[in-house]
Amino acid sequence: MNIDEVGEKLVSGLQERSSGSGPKAAHEVLAVVFQIRQDRLCVLVWRRGRPPCEGLWALPGGRLGAAEGLGESIRRQLAQKVDVRDLSHLEQLETRGDPDRDPFGRTLATAYLGLVPAGIDPVVPVDTEWRPVPELPPMAFDHAAMVGSARRRLRAKLSYTNIGFALAPPEFTMSELSRYYRAALGHDVAATNLRRVLLRRGQIEETGQSVPSGRSGGRPAALFRFRARSLEITDAFAVLRPPSG
Amino acid sequence: MNIDEVGEKLVSGLQERSSGSGPKAAHEVLAVVFQIRQDRLCVLVWRRGRPPCEGLWALPGGRLGAAEGLGESIRRQLAQKVDVRDLSHLEQLETRGDPDRDPFGRTLATAYLGLVPAGIDPVVPVDTEWRPVPELPPMAFDHAAMVGSARRRLRAKLSYTNIGFALAPPEFTMSELSRYYRAALGHDVAATNLRRVLLRRGQIEETGQSVPSGRSGGRPAALFRFRARSLEITDAFAVLRPPSG
DNA sequence: ACAAAAGTGTTGACTTTACACCCATGT
DNA sequence: ACATGGGTGTAAAGTCAACACTTTTGT
Numbered sequence: 001m002n003i004d005e006v007g008e009k010l011v012s013g014l015q016e017r018s019s020g021s022g023p024k025a026a027h028e029v030l031a032v033v034f035q036i037r038q039d040r041l042c043v044l045v046w047r048r049g050r051p052p053c054e055g056l057w058a059l060p061g062g063r064l065g066a067a068e069g070l071g072e073s074i075r076r077q078l079a080q081k082v083d084v085r086d087l088s089h090l091e092q093l094e095t096r097g098d099p100d101r102d103p104f105g106r107t108l109a110t111a112y113l114g115l116v117p118a119g120i121d122p123v124v125p126v127d128t129e130w131r132p133v134p135e136l137p138p139m140a141f142d143h144a145a146m147v148g149s150a151r152r153r154l155r156a157k158l159s160y161t162n163i164g165f166a167l168a169p170p171e172f173t174m175s176e177l178s179r180y181y182r183a184a185l186g187h188d189v190a191a192t193n194l195r196r197v198l199l200r201r202g203q204i205e206e207t208g209q210s211v212p213s214g215r216s217g218g219r220p221a222a223l224f225r226f227r228a229r230s231l232e233i234t235d236a237f238a239v240l241r242p243p244s245g
Numbered sequence: 246m247n248i249d250e251v252g253e254k255l256v257s258g259l260q261e262r263s264s265g266s267g268p269k270a271a272h273e274v275l276a277v278v279f280q281i282r283q284d285r286l287c288v289l290v291w292r293r294g295r296p297p298c299e300g301l302w303a304l305p306g307g308r309l310g311a312a313e314g315l316g317e318s319i320r321r322q323l324a325q326k327v328d329v330r331d332l333s334h335l336e337q338l339e340t341r342g343d344p345d346r347d348p349f350g351r352t353l354a355t356a357y358l359g360l361v362p363a364g365i366d367p368v369v370p371v372d373t374e375w376r377p378v379p380e381l382p383p384m385a386f387d388h389a390a391m392v393g394s395a396r397r398r399l400r401a402k403l404s405y406t407n408i409g410f411a412l413a414p415p416e417f418t419m420s421e422l423s424r425y426y427r428a429a430l431g432h433d434v435a436a437t438n439l440r441r442v443l444l445r446r447g448q449i450e451e452t453g454q455s456v457p458s459g460r461s462g463g464r465p466a467a468l469f470r471f472r473a474r475s476l477e478i479t480d481a482f483a484v485l486r487p488p489s490g
Numbered sequence: 491a492c493a494a495a496a497g498t499g500t501t502g503a504c505t506t507t508a509c510a511c512c513c514a515t516g517t
Numbered sequence: 518a519c520a521t522g523g524g525t526g527t528a529a530a531g532t533c534a535a536c537a538c539t540t541t542t543g544t
Contacts, residue, residue, distance in 0.1 A: 024269035025309065027342075027353060064270065066351070070342040095340040095355050097272075097315040106311070108272060108353075110340050175496080192497070193534060200532090217543035218495030235532095420523075437524070438507060445505090462516035463522030480505095 025097075026107045029074045030061035030143070032093065032150035034184075035116040035130060036167055041183045042130040043147055045137070049127065052103050053140035057131070059111070059147075074112045086122055089115040089166035089231065093149050101142050111146040113153055115166035118180055134186075155185055160235045162203045165226035171207055173221035195224075201234040202227060270342075271352045274319045275306030275388070277338065277395035279429075280361040280375060281412055286428045287375040288392055289326070290382070294372065297348050298385030302376070304356070304392075319357045326369050334360040334411035334476065338394050346387050356391040358398055360411035363425055379431075400430055405480045407448045410471035416452055418466035440469075446479040447472060 033044040045057040064073050071090060078087065090112055097108040116122065124130075131137055133151060136144060157163040158181065167180045177198075178191035198204045207223040278289040290302040305326055309318050316335060323332065335357055342353040361367065369375075376382055378396060381389060402408040403426065412425045422443075423436035443449045452468040 024271050025311075026269050027272065064342065064353075066270075067344045069344060070340065070353075092339055094337055095315065097309070097355070099312045099314060108309075108315075110342070173496085190534075192536095195497080197533070213495065213542050215543075216494055217541090218493085219497075219541035221496060418523085435507075437509095440524080442506070458515050458522070460516070461521055462514090463520085464514040464524075466523060 026105065027064045028062055028107055028109045029064050029070055029077065029112065030059040030109050030146065031074050031078055031090075031112045031114045032059060032147050033078065033087075033114040033116060034133070034150065034154065034167075036118040036180050036183045037130055039179050039183050040132045040134075041151075043133050043136070043150075044124070044128065045131055045139070045143075046125070046128040048140055056140040057137045057143075058140040059143045060128070061109075064110075070110055071112070074114070078114065086116050086120055087114050088117045088229070089113075089163065091153075091231070093146065093153060096142050096146070098142070109141075111149070113150045115154075115163075117169050118167060119169040157231075158184055160233060162201075162226060162228055162232050162234050164198070164203065165229050166231075168226065171209075171223045171225050173211055173223060175221065177204075177224070203234055271350065272309045273307055273352055273354045274309050274315055274322065274357065275304040275354050275391065276319050276323055276335075276357045276359045277304060277392050278323065278332075278359040278361060279378070279395065279399065279412075281363045281425050281428045282375055284424050284428050285377045285379075286396075288378050288381070288395075289369070289373065290376055290384070290388075291326075291370070291373040293385055301385040302382045302388075303385040304388045305373070306354075309355075315355055316357070319359070323359065326367070326373055331361050331365055331367055332359050333362045333474070334358075334408065336398075336476070338391065338398060341387050341391070343387070354386075354391075356394070358395045360399075360408075362414050363412060364414040402476075403429055405478060407446075407471060407473055407477050407479050409443070409448065410474050411476075413471065416454075416468045416470050418456055418468060420466060422449075422469070448479055 031044075035042055035044070044060055046060060048054055048056055048058050060078060061074060062077050064070065065076070068076065070092065075087070075090065093111040093113050095108060095110040099106060101107065101109070133147065136147060139147070154163070164177065164181065167184060168177055172180075174191040174195045178189045178194050181189040181194060195204075203226060204224045205227050207225050209223045210220040211223060213220050276289075280287055280289070289305055291305060293299055293301055293303050305323060306319060307322050309315065310321070313321065315337065320332070320335065338356040338358050340353060340355045344351060346352065346354070378392065381392060384392070399408070409422065409426065412429060413422055417425075419436040419440045423434045423439050426434040426439060440449075448471060449469045450472050452470050454468045455465040456468060458465050
């Protein structure tokens with residue numbers, strides 16, 4: 001059918017969409033998995049050993065199974081490299097479907113953002129590494145763009161949600177937490193103010209315990225935990241909020 | 246392959262993802278197209294005339310073409326109902342792929358958010374209508390959830406981007422604009438403060454012209470326009486911003 | 491005693507809502 | 518004149534970064 005035949009379409013066109021079977025494309029699910037390691041935001045990537053993009057680095061993931069949901073699929077596939085219980089957060093990012101994004105054939109890809117809390121060290125295959133995001137190696141396909149989307153999403157959500165729970169271990173001191181925030185945001189975060197902001201927003205609470213000071217002295221640090229372990233919007237935008245009346 | 250064979254996967258598993266052709270699923274692209282009509286946020290929907298979901302209302306869209314990008318596809322398909330030049334904004338929302346979202350066969354759907362400026366009235370087919378979002382009719386498949394996602398996305402972006410340019414006509418008075426914001430946000434927006442906020446952020450500017458007052462008198466209203474007609478983040482979150490130093 | 495690290499108090503800048511008041515126009 | 522709607526001034530509330538100061542520990 002000629003898409004210029006708008007007049008005809010205007011009367012009858014809308015109904016034919018769910019008929020026929022149409023072309024089917026391969027669909028894969030990928031994940032940008034972040035973890036903060038040694039005070040740096042790192043992403044889990046593996047090195048491709050064969051074309052296309054041989055030698056470049058790629059995001060983990062793979063083909064969507066015939067009877068799987070999208071989130072279900074990426075969880076399953078990540079379980080082959082990251083202990084699935086270690087994924088503290090998972091959310092969908094974007095779907096890319098440029099006809100030529102994969103030179104070997106039309107493939108759509110849905111990317112997810114996954115987070116692993118700091119402090120654990122999942123066993124990963126030999127071709128797989130955690131790489132610091134600021135020094136991203138040459139990436140296959142459009143995977144670099146996906147890492148960029150994930151980084152922007154994480155930064156934004158750190159500002160108005162409790163997503164820090166997914167970066168931090170179950171308990172932490174404020175100076176540790178401020179280092180996680182610094183790594184993820186890319187700029188300094190003062191522990192003293194971060195404490196007040198997150199306390200006022202009800203995101204964190206004191207555990208009552210504290211950590212002995214190190215060999216160089218200093219006051220012992222109080223331990224905190226996040227009050228919730230799932231995503232919550234704690235601060236709607238400070239702008240254009242509804243009238244208080 | 247058994248996915249419990251983690252040990253094996255850890256050494257060799259990562260490389261087999263781009264081999265083989267795997268199952269292919271049908272893929273469709275849908276759009277949640279919003280327009281503000283008579284001070285109400287409306288969404289473009291059409292009534293299904295055949296199963297599945299016969300009689301329910303559905304979002305416009307359809308199968309992804311074999312050589313089309315996703316955004317390209319929804320633009321083409323919307324051109325059959327909305328004059329494509331009238332789409333002032335288009336962005337990807339989410340992809341849904343529950344195995345049973347379409348009872349007639351596995352279908353993935355990528356949803357877009359589209360906006361049409363107020364004041365125009367595109368010709369639409371007979372089975373297609375603009376329906377107020379607060380009184381959404383019974384929707385087919387998971388389309389109601391997509392409308393919900395779109396509404397949340399629009400509300401959020403009104404707070405920190407210039408996305409108002411896509412809701413408003415090229416020129417407008419502040420009381421008109423405040424009605425568009427009220428319809429989209431769902432709560433009152435005072436024209437007097439909206440003016441200052443958007444001016445300070447550099448989103449809008451005066452055209453220099455004004456509109457004569459109506460039959461009931463009143464001071465003539467100044468005409469404004471948006472300075473940019475593409476999406477810009479005008480106000481990074483007021484929280485956790487980088488140190489000024 | 492002194493250094494080091496954690497935590498508190500306080501200030502100032504900025505942003506936004508609320509509301510009283512002034513302005514320009516039609517009847 | 519007066520009603521009507523547009524526009525300005527200003528106050529009050531809230532949030533956050535900056536920084537000086539205090540507390541608690543190890544050497």
